[in-house]
Structures are given as structure tokens and as C-alpha cells.
Amino acid sequence: MTTSLLTVAIFSxxxxxxxxxxxxxxxxxxxxxxxxxxxANGQALDVADPRTPAEKAAADAATRxxxxxxxxxxxxxxxDEAAARAANKPARAASxxxxxxxxxxxxxxxxxxxxxxxxPEHFTAQTPAPPKQPASRARR
Numbered sequence: 001m002t003t004s005l006l007t008v009a010i011f012s013x014x015x016x017x018x019x020x021x022x023x024x025x026x027x028x029x030x031x032x033x034x035x036x037x038x039x040a041n042g043q044a045l046d047v048a049d050p051r052t053p054a055e056k057a058a059a060d061a062a063t064r065x066x067x068x069x070x071x072x073x074x075x076x077x078x079x080d081e082a083a084a085r086a087a088n089k090p091a092r093a094a095s096x097x098x099x100x101x102x103x104x105x106x107x108x109x110x111x112x113x114x115x116x117x118x119x120p121e122h123f124t125a126q127t128p129a130p131p132k133q134p135a136s137r138a139r140r
Contacts, residue, residue: 027047030039038044049056 025036026038027045028035028038028042029045032040034045035042053057
């Protein structure tokens with residue numbers, strides 16, 4: 001029993017000390033990139049968070065509030081767009097040809113589908129026609 005408690009205690013100390021070890025890492029700027037390993041002509045950067053815990057909590061709360069506001073605005077926009085689409089969508093007849101009304105007032109035009117060309121039952125290869133010669137060369 002004491003060995004399991006000792007194991008848990010050691011494990012807890014190791015886990016709790018991890019954030020202290022990770023925050024002590026150095027970051028180097030090497031030209032236009034950043035690295036954890038030093039490089040030639042690299043500059044060590046101080047990446048510690050200078051804010052107090054109260055300032056960090058206030059910033060996190062403001063971020064959460066901004067995210068909630070953005071979500072509400074998105075839902076409102078989607079509702080408005082759906083209502084606009086529903087208001088602008090014309091009622092469509094269940095059957096019959098489609099009607100097209102031009103902007104200028106006039107009788108509606110009926111759109112009819114063009115019949116498709118009947119495809120031959122079997123494939124037949126055709127050679128292209130020879131190119132036509134210009135009229136000026138034909139007279140010579």
C-alpha cells in the first residue's frame with residue numbers, strides 16, 4: 001500500500017512540475033523562422049507571458065464573450081439570408097413549361113427543351129474535312 005502511495009506521489013510531483021519545465025524553454029528567431037534550437041546568427045526571444053493571472057482571466061473572458069457574440073451574429077445572418085431567399089423565390093408551378101418574364105412588360109415566353117440528336121447505335125469514325133484554301137490562292 002505504501003509503495004502505491006509513493007508511486008502516486010512521485011507521479012503527481014512529476015506531472016505538476018511539467019508546466020514549469022515547458023515554460024523555461026528558449027525560442028530562437030533564425031531569419032524569418034522560429035525554432036527551439038539555437039542557430040547561427042539566431043536571437044533568443046523572451047516568450048514569457050508578462051500578464052498577471054487577473055489580466056489573463058479578463059482577456060480570456062473577453063475572448064469567450066466575443067466568440068458568443070460572433071456566433072449570435074452568424075445565426076442572425078443565416079436566418080436573414082434564409083428569409084430573403086424565401087421571399088425572393090417565385091412560386092413554381094407543379095407541372096407545365098417554365099415561363100420567362102423579361103424585365104420589359106410583354107407576353108411571357110415559353111421555354112421548351114430542344115430535342116437531343118439521336119446517337120447512332122454503333123460508333124462510326126469520320127475523318128475531318130480537308131482545310132479550305134483561301135479564295136485568293138484558288139484563282140491563280
